[in-house]
Amino acid sequence: MSNIVILTGAGISAESGIETFRAETGLWAQHAVEDVATPEGFGRNPELVVEFYNARRAAAAAARPNVAHEALARLEAEHAGEVLVVTQNVDDLHERGGTRNLIHMHGAVGSALCAACDHRWDAPLVMVVGDPCPACNAPAARPDIVWFGEMPYQMERIFEALSRADIFVAIGTSGNVYPAAGFVAEAARVGAKTLEINLERSTVGSQFDDMLLGPATQTVPAWVNGILDGAK
Ligand code: OAD
Helix, strand or coil: CCCEEEEECCHHHHCCCCCCCCCCCCHHHHCCHHHHCCHHHHHHCHHHHHHHHHHHHHHHHHCCCCHHHHHHHHHHHHCCCCEEEEECCCCCHHHHCCCCCEEECCEEEEEEEECCCCCEEECCCCCCCCCCCCCCCCCCEEEEECCCCCCCCCHHHHHHHHHCCCEEEEECCCCCCCCHHHHHHHHHHCCCEEEEEECCCCCCHHHCCEEEECCHHHHHHHHHHHHHHHCC
């Protein structure tokens, strides 16, 4: 009975129509990271940042989970060991695809966070700067996103799962952002088998035992079938 930890990135949602960050025409080619994805950027121009995440929320709402998201949900339901999906994505396609054991380590566009009291609530489709917090009433609502310079969520739980992992798989992530890009080294250190699934080898690709190249909608269902067949 193997425990599986799966790290996902923008590549798994690309075929659902969600833009990735580092493609030639991706989000970071259209927007300066320091303007829309840092606490300092939010301090300088909160309207721009809230608008950026309103657009991400609208894109997520218009998208549907694809067969790669659905395959991971099937793996969780049918595999005898534990399956944990750790996503860097802020869309909700994993949960809408049926995954339950899920960590949004970089936050979620569907959630709002009070910068004054840390209360969280479901974000409206269109957030407005100065929206009051439903708990403390401070006009301090912000998107519940982990910006550069902030600590990703649930790191303790992630490292605990990695310490028990037999298999670690990274899907559709470019390996540029830490701590997520360091998970493969940690998994290898504890003796897990490691697999990268991506369109092309990522920045940390050489650290994986195996590689499966191709679009996620083809590679992920094929890999899941292999794991579930192997257990029969
Ligand atoms: P990137 O945009 O950096 O990388 C996307 C990866 O997906 C690349 O390695 C592509 O080769 C791959 N890819 C694209 N289409 C694919 C497909 N159809 N099938 C399989 N793979 C595909 O996105 P992330 O690695 O997720 O953080 O970015 C990590 C973090 O950087 C994000 O969470 C975000 C960003 O800045 C914050 O905003 C805090």
